[in-house]
Amino acid sequence: MRIKSGYNFISSDFESNQLAMKSLDTEIKGLLKDRKLFKFMSKQDKLMALCALKSWEQAKIEEDQDLSRVGIYLCVGILPFDEAPLEKLCVKSITDNKFDIKVFSDLAYNSMNPLLTFKCLPNMALFHTSYNLGVTGRYFMTYSGVSDWVQCLQKGIKDLEDGIIDYAIVGSACDQDNFLVRQFYQRLGHDLNKDPIDSASVMILRRDDLGLQIKDVIESYRPVDIGNKISEIQGKTLELPLGCSQISLEIVTKLESAKENHCETIDHHTDFGTSISIELGGAQHE
Amino acid sequence: MSNRVCITGIGAITPIGNDIEAFEKSLYDGVSGAGEITRFDASGLPTHIACEVKDFSANYRDIKVDFALKASREAISNSGLSTDQIKKANSSLSIGIGLELFSMDDLIDVRFNGKTSNEISFLNFPSDLCAHMISHEFGFNHSPAIHISACAAGTDAIGDAYKKVKSGSLDICLAGGTDSMVNPMGIAGFCRIGAMTTDNENPKTASRPFDKNRNGFVLGEGAAFLVLESETSAIARGAKVLGYIVGHGNSLDAHSVSDPHPEGRGAYDSMKRALDDSGLDISDIDAISVHGTATPKNDPTETYAIKTLLGDKAKTTPVFATKSLVGHCISAAGAIETVTSVIAFKRQELHQTLNLDEVDESCDLCHVREENLKGDFKYILKNSFGFGGQNSSLIIERGPQ
Numbered sequence: 183m184r185i186k187s188g189y190n191f192i193s194s195d196f197e198s199n200q201l202a203m204k205s206l207d208t209e210i211k212g213l214l215k216d217r218k219l220f221k222f223m224s225k226q227d228k229l230m231a232l233c234a235l236k237s238w239e240q241a242k243i244e245e246d247q248d249l250s251r252v253g254i255y256l257c258v259g260i261l262p263f264d265e266a267p268l269e270k271l272c273v274k275s276i277t278d279n280k281f282d283i284k285v286f287s288d289l290a291y292n293s294m295n296p297l298l299t300f301k302c303l304p305n306m307a308l309f310h311t312s313y314n315l316g317v318t319g320r321y322f323m324t325y326s327g328v329s330d331w332v333q334c335l336q337k338g339i340k341d342l343e344d345g346i347i348d349y350a351i352v353g354s355a356c357d358q359d360n361f362l363v364r365q366f367y368q369r370l371g372h373d374l375n376k377d378p379i380d381s382a383s384v385m386i387l388r389r390d391d392l393g394l395q396i397k398d399v400i401e402s403y404r405p406v407d408i409g410n411k412i413s414e415i416q417g418k419t420l421e422l423p424l425g426c427s428q429i430s431l432e433i434v435t436k437l438e439s440a441k442e443n444h445c446e447t448i449d450h451h452t453d454f455g456t457s458i459s460i461e462l463g464g465a466q467h468e
Numbered sequence: 469m470s471n472r473v474c475i476t477g478i479g480a481i482t483p484i485g486n487d488i489e490a491f492e493k494s495l496y497d498g499v500s501g502a503g504e505i506t507r508f509d510a511s512g513l514p515t516h517i518a519c520e521v522k523d524f525s526a527n528y529r530d531i532k533v534d535f536a537l538k539a540s541r542e543a544i545s546n547s548g549l550s551t552d553q554i555k556k557a558n559s560s561l562s563i564g565i566g567l568e569l570f571s572m573d574d575l576i577d578v579r580f581n582g583k584t585s586n587e588i589s590f591l592n593f594p595s596d597l598c599a600h601m602i603s604h605e606f607g608f609n610h611s612p613a614i615h616i617s618a619c620a621a622g623t624d625a626i627g628d629a630y631k632k633v634k635s636g637s638l639d640i641c642l643a644g645g646t647d648s649m650v651n652p653m654g655i656a657g658f659c660r661i662g663a664m665t666t667d668n669e670n671p672k673t674a675s676r677p678f679d680k681n682r683n684g685f686v687l688g689e690g691a692a693f694l695v696l697e698s699e700t701s702a703i704a705r706g707a708k709v710l711g712y713i714v715g716h717g718n719s720l721d722a723h724s725v726s727d728p729h730p731e732g733r734g735a736y737d738s739m740k741r742a743l744d745d746s747g748l749d750i751s752d753i754d755a756i757s758v759h760g761t762a763t764p765k766n767d768p769t770e771t772y773a774i775k776t777l778l779g780d781k782a783k784t785t786p787v788f789a790t791k792s793l794v795g796h797c798i799s800a801a802g803a804i805e806t807v808t809s810v811i812a813f814k815r816q817e818l819h820q821t822l823n824l825d826e827v828d829e830s831c832d833l834c835h836v837r838e839e840n841l842k843g844d845f846k847y848i849l850k851n852s853f854g855f856g857g858q859n860s861s862l863i864i865e866r867g868p869q
Contacts, residue, residue: 222725250737254720258616260568260594272576279580281573283652287512291656299657300725304567305618309856312720318737321720321858322628323617326596333613337628340635346741365578403560403603403611456611 206232215314222300223310226262229382230307230355231314237384238315243349253320253347254311255334257426258304259356260326260363267298307355319347326356329403329456331426336399342389353384354426383430396433398461429460436462473633474702475711475867477547477695478807479539479644483519483688483794487542492811494793495819496840501794502671502686507650515664517671518650519688519795530569533598535691535800536646540602543642547695548707551607557639557701560610561603562629564621564645564799565595570653602642610638616799619759620718620854621645622692623802623862627716629696630862639701644693644803658687661726663763676823677760677789678767678831685761688795692803694810711810712865714847715748717741721857727765728853732773735759738859739777739849746863748847750778753785753863755818755843757805757850758833760789761796768830770851775833786843788836792822802852806862809848813866817842 210232211220223231234254274289275281300306308323322337324330331354338350357363359380387396429450436446448460478488483501485491494501501519510516526534540561544554577583599612613628615621622645629643649658658664665684667674675686702709719741721734728735743750759770775782790805791797797804812818817840824837850862 219725249722250719260596263570268575269579272572272579275572276576276580279576281576283509284512286572286652286656287510291513291659294656294660296660299661302567302657303618303856304616305854305856305858306725308617308720308858309725312722312857313725316722318720318722318734320718320741321617322615322624323621323858324614325616326594326614329611330596330614333611340631403609 213314219310219313221297222306224262224264224301224306224357225360225380226258226304226355226357227307227310229357229380230256230258230353231310233355233382233384234311234351234353235314237351237386241386247348249316250318251348252315252317252351253338253341253349254308254317254351255322255338255353256308256311256324257331257334257354258307258325259358262304262357263302263360263362265361267295311351311353317351328426328429328450329458331429332399332458335396338387339396339399342387348388350387351384352387353382354430355382356380383426385430385433396460396462400459400461402457433460433462471634471636471698471700473630473713474697474699474707474709475694475713475810476697476702476707476709477543477545477549478693478710478810479542479544479546480690480692480804480807481521481524481535481539482690482692482797482804483521486521486524488546488807488811495808495811496815496817498820498822499793500672500675500822501688502674504671505650505655508652510655513655514659514666515655515668517668517674517686518655519675519686520650521690532566532646532648532689532691533601535648535689536563536565536598536602539644539646539691540606540642540693543644543693543695544606547697549640549695553705554640555607555609558610558637559608559640560632560638561599561608561612562615562625562641562643563599563602563612564615564617564623564625564803565598566647566649566799568594569651572652598646606642608642617858617860618854618856619796619798619801620852620858620860621799621802622804623806623850623852623860624718626694626696626713626803626806627718627860627862630713630716633696633698636698639698641696642693643696644691645800646691647797647799648689649687649798650689655687665762673823675762675792675795676825677758677762677792677821678771678827678833678835679762679824680826680828682762682764682767682828684763685791686795688791688797689800690794690797690804691800692807694803694806709867711813711867713862714865715742715746715863716861717743717745718858718860721859723857725856728769728857730769732769732776734857734859735770735773735851735853736776738861739773739851742849742861742863748863750781752847753778753849754845755848756785756787757809757848758787758789759851759853760791760821762791766853767828770853771831771833783834785834786818786836786841787833788818789821790819792824793819802850802860805852806850806864809850809864812848813845816845818845
């Protein structure tokens with residue numbers, strides 16, 4: 183049996199995004215173990231780290247907890263690239279408005295900030311989360327949709343059941359208000375282009391005999407033929423990171439409102455052919 | 469329920485061979501896959517050599533998708549599994565994979581040539597689609613697991629598959645990794661952080677793990693997959709067992725954004741956890757397939773961690789570095805190196821670490837160098853350590869002789 187002992191959610195909408203990101207920067211700076219690492223963080227890294235740090239604090243984990251027995255299980259969105267540095271690289275990579283590798287090598291390369299490499303790596307969300315919490319246990323790092331996040335949830339639960347960790351940090355983060363994602367939505371004529379949303383969610387799970395429970399996670403999978411539907415499917419995959427946060431929120435909301443011995447189920451279907459059913463149990467006491 | 473986890477099929481496409489047979493021959497002939505980059509003109513960048521896959525034409529713009537399809541088909545074919553058998557079993561894919569291919573050409577067309585994103589294939593293929601394509605082709609009936617833990621991703625993918633088969637949640641899992649970062653942004657990004665060698669004049673000797681004169685890795689590319697299957701399933705269909713996965717562990721350094729922990733704390737933890745998971749003792753380990761990137765900091769750190777784990781046995785346990793031949797294949801590295809271990813069991817022979825002319829004093833392990841090593845090998849410990857402090861280790865056992 184598993185108990186949710188801490189959780190947090192962050193999201194921002196398109197119009198208020200600039201303001202939200204300023205707030206995100208201020209908030210995460212105040213919590214970082216080493217502020218010098220702030221410049222290495224992409225927006226996605228910040229979303230994930232902030233959410234995890236808040237959840238950890240809220241969960242009131244014992245101070246003497248052995249951090250080698252805490253696992254981190256994360257799902258991130260795709261394309262976490264900043265526009266400004268790439269724009270700069272473009273300008274310094276062209277001849278007659280065409281990409282020119284010679285110019286790229288001479289000008290763009292020399293103006294390229296090494297930090298860009300770190301910011302583009304999707305696994306850095308895992309580094310920043312582990313570093314700031316001091317966690318050295320197991321991990322699973324994946325992307326980019328609901329079925330992948332469910333694998334995080336399942337893996338965290340399995341490691342708890344196997345007794346190799348005491349706590350599982352299960353999270354998702356996606357940087358969707360991003361120029362590359364918007365280009366992608368535009369190409370696909372996707373509705374989310376009008377209102378891309380950044381989001382993050384983290385639940386901290388522990389094994390226990392009492393309390394709020396995720397009783398079971400069941401999935402079925404019937405792979406779709408992607409061959410002739412790549413464009414169509416690409417649009418769907420971009421929707422999915424947000425879905426992770428929505429399901430996390432649904433789990434927590436339903437668990438909080440669940441009565442003793444009352445069971446609820448969350449069902450979700452993805453466009454890749456995965457169906458998920460998460461069975462929740464009511465609180466006996468917390 | 470706990471199953472023994474068999475390896476019943478392998479497939480690979482690498483810089484030194486486009487299938488298992490060619491790869492094996494090159495491994496033991498000591499062939500380096502390094503040369504001048506041919507995919508684009510990299511001559512103006514600080515590093516313009518890499519270990520590229522050769523004589524291969526791609527259908528997808530992102531070549532790692534083609535690598536994955538080719539290697540996975542070889543592995544499934546090698547296992548003798550039919551589509552019907554796969555569909556009737558609990559089956560899935562566990563894949564380590566790199567980033568989406570980022571296209572500067574497309575970005576420039578959008579920015580400066582008035583093209584709309586409809587007219588180009590801008591960031592044309594999110595990598596997770598590759599997993600669903602493979603799943604569809606073979607008829608897997610459980611969601612694929614996609615691992616993006618950088619250089620540890622391939623090993624994590626195999627470890628994850630091993631645990632799912634061992635626990636009984638899957639009967640069959642195709643596990644491995646695919647990657648290629650041999651493109652302008654990939655090469656430039658690694659150059660900018662000083663991770664790669666700049667020994668452009670001598671590509672064949674540029675990848676030199678543990679050598680005193682090493683100065684960074686040579687980028688590689690490719691894919692490898694293994695069919696992992698429960699012993700019950702393998703016996704029932706009379707499959708040939710090539711080996712077993714018997715342990716997996718991973719860990720987080722939580723130390724530095726770019727450097728490994730100086731005492732290899734995370735590396736030690738992942739090896740120890742794999743060993744504990746296997747129930748074996750250090751005295752059982754016959755050889756180590758090292759991560760061995762040839763960067764100044766990684767090799768001493770891995771050495772330190774191995775010596776801490778093995779104690780005096782480190783002086784006599786042979787270690788070999790496949791990256792000396794194929795370069796650093798990033799998310800595919802762990803999978804290619806695990807396949808290398810399966811081949812080593814079959815031959816009872818470890819390939820030499822190429823270009824290890826003078827062992828660095830901080831890397832004083834029992835290296836297989838100058839020639840291949842014949843022996844009696846039953847268990848190999850396999851390491852992969854990722855940028856950002858993600859460490860993963862496997863223990864592989866030889867198949868029935």
